[in-house]
Amino acid sequence: MLLTQHTINTISSDLVSKPTEASFFYPEKILQFGTGVLLRGLPDYFVHKANQQNLFCGRILVVKSTSSGGADAFEQQNNLYTLAIKGIEEGEQISHYEINNSISRVLAANQHWPEILKSAENPDLEIVFSNTTEVGIVMSEDSINDIPPASFPGKLLAILYRRFVYFNGDRNKGLTIVPTELITDNGAKLKSIIIDLANLNKLSNEFIDWLNDANDFCNTLVDRIVPGALPPTEYTKTSALLGYEDQLMIMAEPFRLWAIEATSERVNKRLSFALADPNVILVPSIxxxxxxxxxxxxxxxxxxxxxxxxxxxxxxxxxxxxxxxxxxxxxxxxxxxxxxxxxxxxxxxxxxxxxxxxxxxxxxxxxxxxxxxxxxxxxxxxxxxxxxxxxxxxxxxxxxxxxxxxxxxxxxxxxxxxxxxxxxxxxxxxxxxxxxxxxxxxxxxxxxxxxxxxxxxxxxxxxxxxxxxxxxxxxxxxxxxxxxxxxxxxxxxxxxxxxxxxxxx
Missing domain, CATH: 1.10.1040.10 (N-(1-d-carboxylethyl)-l-norvaline Dehydrogenase; domain 2)
Structure with a gap:
């Protein structure tokens, strides 16, 4: 039996925790660039945890940089995946499984760019996550009119500009951008590139002011080992133990830390998922x-x-x-x-x-x-x-x-x-x-x-x-x-x- 939204209620194992029914209907509050295991094992884990406690009540629209050939596991499984948390915590060996439903949709940039761009008009959207590796946050010469822009900063700039235009420069409709790329001052570097790229695209001074005043680019530090898929033998045993197949199942260590520089009440309010776990730390300096x-x-x-x-x-x-x-x-x-x-x-x-x-x-x-x-x-x-x-x-x-x-x-x-x-x-x-x-x-x-x-x-x-x-x-x-x-x-x-x-x- 494959894990899907239709089969989840037939899973009877008490070894795996399942999401609440209400959490499937939360609005999309986060736009995420990347489907990698670090994102699914850390930021998406925290969002899911907060949703289960009714603390955040929002889901994630994920942008894939490339389209996959053949059937896509996210589509097949209604974007559900199992996180196996295995390791040592406070000297005790633990093994815990949970089905994560924080992701609402996964769209490929090369195939669904107009639909992704349309998400900028969503009034519920508040946050951007990214993990595009260290080479993702680099300057390019993208045009925001490309379908899609080639680079991650180009795509993000196009989203931000569409939002600026759609909401007529409303200062309350900016976004909180929270990159997880493993580079020093990742948020500040991304912001600098976005502004340079906006100037290269000859966007208005009003938009540049809106970028600076209405949006927050947060420096972050992430720390969790997420090896990814379980080894084949262990996956077979785990599937038999839990009673279902999951092509997206990944493993993570128990330890987790996400330190985010939050210098305003606006950021603290938007990142309310931090309330669900003390290992999400919102501080003026990381x-x-x-x-x-x-x-x-x-x-x-x-x-x-x-x-x-x-x-x-x-x-x-x-x-x-x-x-x-x-x-x-x-x-x-x-x-x-x-x-x-x-x-x-x-x-x-x-x-x-x-x-x-x-x-x-x-x-x-x-x-x-x-x-x-x-x-x-x-x-x-x-x-x-x-x-x-x-x-x-x-x-x-x-x-x-x-x-x-x-x-x-x-x-x-x-x-x-x-x-x-x-x-x-x-x-x-x-x-x-x-x-x-x-x-x-x-x-x-x-x-x-x-x-x-x-x-x-x-x-x-x-x-x-x-x-x-x-x-x-x-x-x-x-x-x-x-x-x-x-x-x-x-x-x-x-x-x-x-x-x-x-x-x-």
Whole structure:
């Protein structure tokens, strides 16, 4: 049996939650560009949750950038899909299923542009969501009269201009635009492009004023792992368990965060779905949440990646099952990264709470997050995520952060490579890892003189933008940790680090 609006009432499993009857009749309040799994697993999840609590009472018209060949799963299933939430939450393993009916229609831009443009005349429309990847928010030379305009900004500008004309420039009919693309200041960048494109299209000053005064472009931060479709074997088991087929079923981790810069009461009122979940955060500035995520989640990944690979671990969940590695992760966040980022806006409770959630996320048994993927562009990640931590650490401490030093030493050892033509590799337990790192040639050259390696790399301002040997005791600590890894191995170094840190505490 396929999941549709006609078959949903025949589903008898108490393992899956079904939408209320009333929620099928809510008006379209959101125009969404994209059908991807992140949108369906995060923003659309929050809208659905709010609708089930009668807090938002609005549905989503989705615009697809391309039309699909043959039968479309959204059309076949009346836009219903199952979200399987699987993972660890507060130390407990959970598995929850819910049928999401937040999407009312899915239209392909290439086939249904006039109908999509007509949606701009909908008086209930208030919000725009988007996830067009990082290359979606780019300047183009679109004409708003193209059918359709080629770029996402071109399509959005056409929608906004139609709305401006239809409602005679009514300041109450602007939209709140909430992009989820993973770029810094996504809302501000999108607004700048829209205004430039409006000028390129020679649109009126009155329209430009309306763009600025009646519409809100919000910077956002999204954080949820949504792997997408379940693996075939697991999907078969889940379908049998729930009693129906679902071509659109996707999985998401329990953790979710959507931080949105909201600087006006108008934005807070329109984004009323935020009331349904405390993990939708409307704040004047999202910088605090960007810093916490970048350092405690991404920074921890980077400082532990080489240690995990050198120990022979393939995935994050596998590494988290080893006591010494698990303890290293906890202590790294608790004793070094967390204290380093404390500020007037970031409290101990902020870092402690987020760190505990990182532990749950890393240990998720349903995710196969590969360390080799995390090691992609390793040097640039180290420079962006972790080197700024050193500056913050030394602003408050006079000794080197020992767990940081261990993670950095492991990074150096992993980048001790063999060169074949233009490829750099490192062999661990007979397995060859290809080092896809733009700085691999520089590290390869530095390893030609092992005695000077640490000094050479730490003092390289091209790599780090700063001479790291200026930080007291850092060079000595990294040297000592590197020798430990070379002589005793990564796991032994992890065990020693955990013991020493506990004694120090």
């Amino acid at each position: 910088e605090k949440y960007k810093e916490i995520k970048l350092r405690l989640l991404n920074g921890t990944h980077t400082l532990s990646c080489a240690l995990a690979l050198l120990a022979g671990f393939k995935t994050v969940k596998e590494a988290m099952q080893h006591p010494a590695f698990n303890q290293f992760i906890r202590l790294l966040m608790q004793d070094e990264i967390g204290p380093a980022i404390l500020s007037d806006s970031i409290s101990v409770s902020d870092t402690t709470d987020f760190s505990s959630k990182v532990i749950d996320r890393f240990a998720n048994p349903y995710l196969d997050h590969k360390w080799e993927s995390i090691a992609l562009n390793y040097s640039s990640k180290m420079a962006m995520r972790n080197i700024p931590l050193l500056k913050k650490w030394y602003a408050k401490h006079h000794e080197a952060p020992q767990l940081f030093a261990l993670g950095f030493a492991a990074y150096l050892y992993l980048l001790k490579s063999s060169r074949t033509e233009n490829q750099y590799t490192h062999v661990i337990n007979g397995q060859t890892i290809i080092l896809q790192d733009e700085w691999a040639p520089k590290l390869y050259t530095a390893w030609a003189d092992p005695d000077k390696l640490v000094n050479t790399v730490l003092s390289d301002t091209d790599l780090w933008g700063i001479n790291l040997t200026k930080f007291p005791d850092l060079e000595e600590s990294v040297n000592q940790k590197l020798q430990q890894i070379i002589e005793e191995g990564s796991l032994k170094a992890l065990e020693i680090a955990s013991v020493l840190d506990n004694k120090k505490a």
